[in-house]
Amino acid sequence: MSDEKFEEFLKSAAQSYNAPPARVPRDEMWDAIKAARSAGPRVVYGGVSHLRSENRFGGKVWWAAAAALLLVASGVGIGRWTASSDAPAVTAARPMSPETAIARIDPIRDDTVRAPGTDAAPGAPSGGQGARIEQGARVATTDDRRSSPSRVVTAAPTPDRATIADRAPASGRTPPPGARTSAYQLAEVNHLSQAEALLTSFRTRSSADQQQDARLAAWARELLSNTRLLLDSPVAEDPRRRPLLQDLELLLVQIVQLSPGSTPPDREIVEKTLRQDQLMTKLRTAIPAGQRGS
């Protein structure tokens, strides 16, 4: 008797818990669904796409891809930094001919770049394999800027960061193009997942918390540089991915600019962009199931 009364009481009182609004925003959601799907459905009806094959990867590969992205990002960052500065390390190294530079970065022409115990240049720090590769890449870049020999360009037609990434594995062989693409895709998915986490955090933050805005801005800054790297990578060759990354880049710039001392109208502009571009929905569509929140 008492149980029945309690159940009735419970059912009635619990109706107030997270009570949904009377009006369901059907049309708005439908528009967002259509927009997200036209932006790039990853899987077609009844079909099998590359996305499903990505899902077969285990957690280890996922972490390896994240590590690869970090390696690429830091490698490119160091490379750019040293190339843009006065490059004392390069001047300290023995001047090289373009042919030597090509040999150092081209594994087909010269495997000594990756052979244990060999070094990139006399006087160079005796770092690991990655350091030697970096050294070779940096020298090639500098030589390229100095004399622009056409042979350098033809020997390494892919962008520098792709070249470095491709040579990073210690296997001593150039990975097949498929593996390279998968690594980029995994890195991209990881990046989009991070971006989704940031945007979720942005939307659920306290509006008056300046400290939180500052933390989000720092996070956005970090993602912004990775977005730029991805835009320069083969991932951006996908016509469905490029607009998404560009939209994300724009939004991240807005978030970065929010702090410090942003006003509610400033934040409203970012939120408006977020809503109008349906970025959250597009991101969620681009991130395969089971790889969220990693």
Next chain:
Amino acid sequence: MELAAYESRSPVHDLQLITRVVAGDPAAERELYVTYVDRIYRLAFRLAGDEELARDFTQATFIRAFEKIGSFRGESSLSTWLHSIGVSVALNGLRKTKRLRSRELPIEEGLTVGSTRMEAEPDLKVRMARAIESLSEKYRMVFLMHDVEGYTHEEISGTLRIPIGTSKSHLFQARSKLRVALADFAPEWVS
């Protein structure tokens, strides 16, 4: 209206609808959406308690459903299948949001989490919300679906992929915990 549309569904109708959606008929997509969106949205809102999140979860549910409908084998009803996706999307999304929020919580605030502070908040609505949120995810899901949204144990079983007996057991446990948590309000249901 939408509930009537949902309740008048038959397996044959659903099968025809799926066939049309797989064939790429936009009207069929819209029909599927309109038929189920209200229920999915309501459940998402109950779980999230936030309009933006509920929208996101609902949208993600349908996007994923349209992507995967070609692989739907009819082992469960279309409704159950859609709800499974919806619950999965919502729970994953909520876990992520919760993780982010807990990361940002100041220490002093964190210390108060979990305490009921009954005497400070006599309001039933607030106490009810706290009590429901203190339930574990599996109990909360079953309680909200059954007692709040009116799903049957068969539907819950299919959606959460648990046996019917487990669904009933979870509901019993949830109610017992809520009964303890809301003991202060006993006169209201005893009378």
